[in-house]
Amino acid sequence: MRTRFLRGTTAENNSLTLPAGEIAIDTERKAVRLHDGTTPDGFECVGTKAYAPPVGPGPEVLQAGDTQLGYYGELSNTELFTPSQLRSQVGLSAGQSTPGSVATGWLKFAYQGKILFVSKQVLNRSWSGNNIFRANLEALNIVYGGQSAPLVTKDTFQFIPRLLTGGDADPASTSGGEWNDLIYRVHVDDPTGSNWAGYTNQDLDINIPDGDVATSCQEYHATSTASHVLRGGYRDSPNSIFTFETSQSLGGNHYAYWRPVLELVQ
Secondary structure (H helix, E strand, C coil): CCCCCEEECHHHHHCCCCCCCCEEEECCCCEEEECCCCCCCCEEECCCCCCCCCCCCCCCCCCEECCCEEEEEEECHHHCCCHHHHHHHHCCCCCEECHHHHHCCEEEEEECCEEEEEECCCCEECCCCHHHHHHHHHHCCCCCCCCCCCCEEECCEEEEEECCCCECCCCECCECHHHHHHHHHHECCCCCCCCCCCECHHHHCCCCCCCCCEEEEEEEECCEEEEEEEECCCCCCCCHHHCEEEHHHHCCCCCEEECCEEEECC
8 A cells, every 4th residue: 555645845845734643745855744733834854864955154043034045144254264265265366355354254044945155244345446346256257156166165065156146137127136135134124024133234334435335246237238236335325235236337446345155065
């Protein structure tokens, strides 16, 4: 006699509430969910052989959200990389480190099934104009990530370095991407209402007038295809968490900054 149970991905299991005693199979995590009739997503039964993907350094339990959109918390430079260690590993010698970046930490997220570490503050300011800044990052393959990006290593973990996404597409015509999904949710003025952390502009190097800080993102701009998207600049004070600008519109040498993302290789 063959018994079949409900089965599906982690996200599909997370949306289930089944009668007491019923079982569902998580095909993604290779685990069993036991339900009690009231608890959303049931109780995961994990044995010694159940699949548990690594989540990397720092906090191991989600503080908010889920594996598709969630927040683990903050970890220090010593737990991951100091700015100088990371610059050395990716081969970034141009530019100038930002004064406050030496003591900054990392924010750890779950996003679309991946584990991302985002620098809490910007680490390098632009050099010789924003387009040259972008060209330096592209030459090192640390804009988009993917197979061409250099892997960086911490203990037994490997990471793909890249930039945040900050627009609705590439090229982008309006704001979106990981900036809206992740940075909004840890900011004190979070428009989504999630309130994962409550960091201020100063905490995150956003809207800092003495440094003209703006985070360089992956996308080029739809109406200015020679310019890339910048988020979190000084132009819309005091609400610069929402700023969506281009490097060309700002000009000068002070606006495009490197806020690296490290994507855990699982």
